[in-house]
Amino acid sequence: MPRFPLAPLAAALAALTPSVMAAPTPALPIQIEADNADGVGQRNANASGNVVVTQGNQRLQADWMQLFADTDEIQAGDKTILDSGPDHLEGGKLKLHQADRTGELEQPVYTTRTRRGRGDALKLLFDGPDRYKLMQARYTTCGPGNDDWFLKAGQLDLDYTRNIGTARDGQIEFKGVPILYAPWLDFSLDGSRKSGLLTPELKVGGSNGIQLTVPYYWNIAPNRDATFSPRLITNRGIMLSNEFRYLEPTFAGTIEGDYINNDRRYGDKRWAFNLQHKQALAPGLTGLLNLQSASDDRYFADFGDRIAVASKTYLPREAVLSYNQPWWNLSGRVVKFQTLQQDAKNPVDTPYAQLPNISLNASPALPAPFRANISGELVAFRHPTKQNGDRMIFNPSLSMPLATSYGFITPKLGLHSTSYRLDASQGASSGHQSRTLPIFSVDGGLFFDRELNWFDTDLIQSLEPRLYYVRVPYRDQSKLPNFDAGEADFNFAQMFSENRFTGNDRINDANQLTVALTSRLFETYTGAERLRLAIGQRFYFQKQQVTLSSPARKENENSSDIIASIGGQPLPNWWVDSSWQYNQRDHRTQKTGLNLRYQPEPGHLLNVRYRYDRAPTPEVKQIDISGQWPIAKGWYGMARQNYSLEDRKALESLLGLEYNAGCWAFRMVGQRFVTSAQDAPTTLFFQLELNDVGRLGSNPLETLRQSIPGYSKLN
Structure with a gap:
């Protein structure tokens, strides 16, 4: 503190x-x-x-x-x-x-x-x-x-x-x-x-007007303290905030709370609460509490000064009990969510509560090279407007990883058994449903290296072909409930997974082979990765039948989109990371992304990002430019513009000036970001920092680090 x-x-x-x-x-x-x-x-x-x-x-x-x-x-x-x-x-x-x-x-x-x-x-x-x-x-x-x-x-x-x-x-x-x-x-x-007063903080902008916070720190004991932060908000009233921290030999935690008795703009009292507690109950036995709550849906949109805070949607209330041993662990968890409906035009679906979730994971020792893994789960799903039910999962697997200096191969055989007990609720009938699926996969790859010399630079080029085969038979899952399944994002890493769905309520049928090739260029003496090229595609040997909501894959569709990426540091001070997803059937780009950074030294930074995704409606087309650059002696400019080409509007705009005098610095930052269709709050930050002493005003440093990747604090 x-x-x-x-x-x-x-x-x-x-x-x-x-x-x-x-x-x-x-x-x-x-x-x-x-x-x-x-x-x-x-x-x-x-x-x-x-x-x-x-x-x-x-x-x-x-x-x-x-x-x-x-x-x-x-x-x-x-x-x-x-x-x-x-x-x-x-x-x-x-x-x-x-x-x-x-x-x-x-x-x-x-x-x-x-x-x-x-x-x-x-x-x-x-x-x-x-x-x-x-x-x-x-x-x-x-x-x-x-x-x-x-x-x-x-x-x-x-x-x-x-x-x-x-x-x-x-x-x-x-x-x-x-x-x-x-x-x-x-x-x-x-x-x-x-104990004593901390540096006051002043914020200007947005619907709140001027905010003045005068914190007081109370050193209760060597292992306990509290910070009281009364805040004057000119457009709303007086907010009282408190943070209490404690640290004991077997437990530790933080309690935070905000309260305003009468928000003049809102017309009622408002509050937020956050409890984080961890405790060692016995050798190997630990507990955790995570309780978050707010008085209303708009609380964080009105009082959050950063995108990550202002756009909060779900507040968890969970308790976890875990028992860990060298080769197995057992955990129990209960969790519910408070859903914040900030935008009436885009309602958010409330997740299922899990009351409880009991899971077991074990990796018993087997003679080399065999490896075993056993996972099990029992969850009671509860929802105020949807069908309730219980789900039990048993998922053992056996693999045999074999690795050498020039390659690897890992065959794996598993069983995914799922059983449901469904309640007669929300118009749905009760009963038992089950699904048992054997899952077989083989993952293998080779490594080839050769030495090169380009432009008087010694390099090592690698060539890394990789094959990944998955076989999962078809089971009709249309009558099974969907408590937590979703469609996974298709990318280079997802091509090497057994299931294209997240959660456990849907397991895809699969008879497919992923083929990928990666090549890298390393500097021999520094190990710097100058270039990384990767391309991959998944090939299907039978029609896909298990779906979540989108139509099933067509019968004559025998391959996925092509995924390619280019990355590395091709030139000194330049970094690039790009990806491309190409739809062969329709001969069009499905998704692409480009991240380019130029940073010759701290304080000299330029980021250019482009993102395109055809899948959502409307499709996503965004360009993001940010940077930090000297503009005069001691003066630096910081800016970011995240612009939606599809909507023709800025999603986030940031403009700032920083003066570094060596023993002190002054920062002035203005930020405007969209949190919902109706809301785009604007915040102004003014900060004077005296080196090795303290800061006066409102702190924009966390905002700058989040908005401008690679931002450097110069003093």
């Missing part, structure tokens, strides 16, 4: 002040050098002219030095320099009583490479063993000669006996203008967590 940003001022001194001002260590010898030295008996001693006192890695330099045995006092001046490892402190006259560790150093100026910062003060007071006071203290991470910003404190007390610092009249000054003030605060000196 970040602290109020004045804390680094003391943290910078934490590695500096105690060490350079510490009492001599008896185990290490002390060496004193000077141009002149004299003493009065054994009571007083004087040294002058290039006085240097060293002990270990600590070094004190002064124009002169006096030692008074009666009072055990050291005085040095007129200029005093103290070094401890990489840290440096200098000032005017020094007075220090060794016994009680009291005294003062005039006008200290310090540099700490440990914290990459520097600062000064009017006076440094020694207030006892490991206790210090700095009057009119300043701190910055800007280099010498650059005074763009400072952390300031009228008085800074550092108590290393309790590892607590206290600042009075603290403020942040930027370009000579105070921008944040705190009359009093205390903080930790050893990096441990401490």
